[in-house]
Amino acid sequence: MPMKPLLPVGAFLESGARAGGLCTTIIGMKDAPASELAPQLAMRKNQLAKRIQQLPPTGSRPLTVSGRVSGWITQTATLHADGLPGIHVEDEAVHLTAAPQQRMSLPSVFERLAFTLRDAGCLRGWRNELLDVYGEGKRLSVIERAAVRPLGLLTKAVHLNAWSPGGGLWVARRSLTKSTDPGMWDTLVGGLAGAGENLDTSLLRESNEEAGLEPQDICSRTPLRTILRMHRRLPEGYQVEDVLVSDVVLAESVVPRNLDGEVSEIKLVSLADLWSMVEAGEFTREAELVILEGLERRMQEDQVP
Secondary structure, three states: OOOOOOOOHHHHHHHHHHHOHHHHHHHHHOOOOHHHHHHHHHHHHHHHHHHOEOOOOOOOEEEEEOOEEEEEEOHHHHHHHOOOOOEEEOOOOEEEOOEHHHOEOHHHHHHHHHHHHHHOOOOOOOOOOEEEEEEOOEEEEEEEHHHHHHHOOEEEEEEEEEEOOOOOEEEEEEOOOOOOOOOOEEEOEEEEOOOOOOHHHHHHHHHHHHHOOOHHHHOOOOOOEEEEEEEEEEOOEEEEEEEEEEEEEOOOOOOOOOOOOOEEEEEEEOHHHHHHHHHOOOEOHHHHHHHHHHHHHHHHHOOOO
């Protein structure tokens, strides 16, 4: 089912003019076609993308898993991993394989490594959640979620831009207990795909846990699309993440509500308020990128050839 346009171009401009900042540059273009406005959004999105494309932390080394390049292990993690079964440290890289002499499979080697890093204080908490380990496009093993950043392993994050019929956007504030970006605003739905989990299944699960949405509430959503692969330095390591998003227009009768306790507030914001929040830096970098891409896409769909 095709999605409804976010807003007519004129309504977008009127809301944007009230928001200030980026939209202030558009005030004098009220009669311009959408094709002349889209570059403004694209420019801001590209500027943001540059802030989340960073080199690995100093001292990191490439990490191979079963001979496939899979991540960037930090200097601290390397020190604690050296000597563990299945791990071979070289000057130019760290190599991880199964350890048949110790009768340890690849998942067992990762499990031992994760526990070692936890006991050494290298992890932010412990989630008791498994994520897939990828190497050169192939799924190789699984690992505890809290251990992926010190190893610079690839993760896949699914987001949902949930629009209202009137053109507003539902957004969620992250709980203050979150280990990453606590208290910041986020897309209504956003989370990592679990081990062995289909990406669309991940989106349905996260939509229910974070916003109380049932499959029928988002049946008109667009297919998940990859915006980019981000590379961002974090205090505990390196975030290498595919950012995927789907868009949906929620019926007026659908009111999102959080179920998993990881969200402190959910609200529907107008486009003007959305821009004010973006310019105030109230969103996580990933959420801002997803929102800007969604706005740009919706404006493109509203264009008349």
